[in-house]
Amino acid sequence: MQSTDIVVVGAGVIGLSVAYQLALRTSDRILVLEKGAGLGEGSTGASSAVCRFRYSRDEMVELAKDGIRAYRNWSDFLELTAPVARFHQTGVIWLGGGIGSSAEVARLQRLGVAATLLDDADVQDNFPALSPCTIPPDLLAGEPHECRSGERYILESEGGYIEPTDALQDLLTAVRNNGVEVQFGARVTGIETISDRVAGVTLADGSGYACGLVVNASGPWCNQLLAKVGLADRWPLRPTRIQMAQFDMPPHLPGSMPVCADLAGGIYFRTQGQRKHIIVGSVLPEDERETVDDPDEFDRSADDSFVRSKLHAVQHRMPSIGPLRGVRGYSGLYTMNWADVHPIVGETPLGGFFVANGCSGHGFKLAPAIGSLIAQAIAGSKHAFDTAVPRTFLSFDRRPIELAQQSVLA
Ligand SMILES: Cc1cc2nc3c(=O)[nH]c(=O)nc-3n(C[C@H](O)[C@H](O)[C@H](O)COP(=O)(O)OP(=O)(O)OC[C@H]3O[C@@H](n4cnc5c(N)ncnc54)[C@H](O)[C@@H]3O)c2cc1C
Missing domain, CATH: 3.30.9.10 (D-Amino Acid Oxidase, subunit A, domain 2)
Incomplete structure (x- = not known):
């Protein structure tokens, strides 16, 4: 088995945002494993990527604001002089x-x-x-x-949209610029554990990586990995x-x-x-x-x-x-969270196993903020684009959030 420090499963907008935010604040080795042959094979490729602010919960407005701030300042945020994507501030x-x-x-x-x-x-x-x-x-x-x-x-x-596949391309460039390794055609099929802690991942081709941290950013496939570690029943995703x-x-x-x-x-x-x-x-x-x-x-x-x-x-x-x-x-x-249509983000009862799942119809605009929440949980230190929303708001062990409307308009 080869080894690394942190494995992120999935190179959608969430996985790449997590990897980018981690790379900015830790020298740990970060490996993104993506089962697809290229970018955009999951939810992100089909996303409308509308960036709007209004939500019924103030914390969601804050998270949307933090995400959209990154998209509106895309070149600065990713430290890319000529990004492919640009924010269309149509209102x-x-x-x-x-x-x-x-x-x-x-x-x-x-x-x-x-x-x-x-x-x-x-x-x-x-x-x-x-x-x-x-x-x-x-x-x-x-x-x-x-x-x-x-x-x-x-x-x-200040709302609008950004073309999602262009944004993925920029994120890929940015993570690679910051030393992250991204492998395509690499399907994670197992999570190795030792004494209630993550110890590594195995891949469909029989290979594997020893590592101390895994982030499940596998979008609509998230339950397949959650089931491997007995966590699939906690949230109806x-x-x-x-x-x-x-x-x-x-x-x-x-x-x-x-x-x-x-x-x-x-x-x-x-x-x-x-x-x-x-x-x-x-x-x-x-x-x-x-x-x-x-x-x-x-x-x-x-x-x-x-x-x-x-x-x-x-x-x-x-x-x-x-x-x-x-x-x-x-x-x-979408990966609908039927309990409250809000994402589940952060650490889980399994040591070293993190999730950013159940984004429902909100994941694109929130991705920079979700990346920040996970990176803060793992690496602690702050970055200029961090969100100040407490990690407890979307945490795995929270209660469902009470809402008037259980839909994309929540
Ligand atoms: C039609 C549509 C419209 C939308 N409109 C909006 C919108 O206007 N605004 C908004 O904010 N959000 C919108 N969303 C929601 C948003 O696009 C998603 O929440 C977001 O893209 C989720 O990103 P993700 O990275 O979690 O998932 P994905 O993009 O699905 O990425 C997960 C990746 O993990 C990979 N993967 C899965 N399992 C494994 C494995 N075992 N090993 C390795 N790799 C694996 C997959 O191949 C995939 O590439 C929309 C979604 C859809 C479908």
């Missing part, structure tokens, strides 16, 4: 659902989020393609209705198929296009690929219920009925959009 607008109140904006501002309250005229001035209608659309047939607005809406002006729709961005749409969280239509959407496409996802709890037995085997397309209903919602939100071209659908996997 995030929240329409419908009755959440646009001065109290909610005041809460976000108190937490340091650049949030403002918009009225109908502001929406028209800033984002002329968007209708502020707050009546839920007919998702089945797309029948038009008489639109009504007159509510208030929240704009998070379920790989869950998440469908998306995509279409070509019509050239005639006026004005700038924010990320839109459309609570009346049950969707969110954003531009993609230098405004060539728009991608559309769901914010409805019923679209986060299709669990998958084997994360290696699931339907990566989207159902026609899903795509049709989401496009009806888009057409309602952008009445001038006209016929949609280049329509397609695809699916990826």
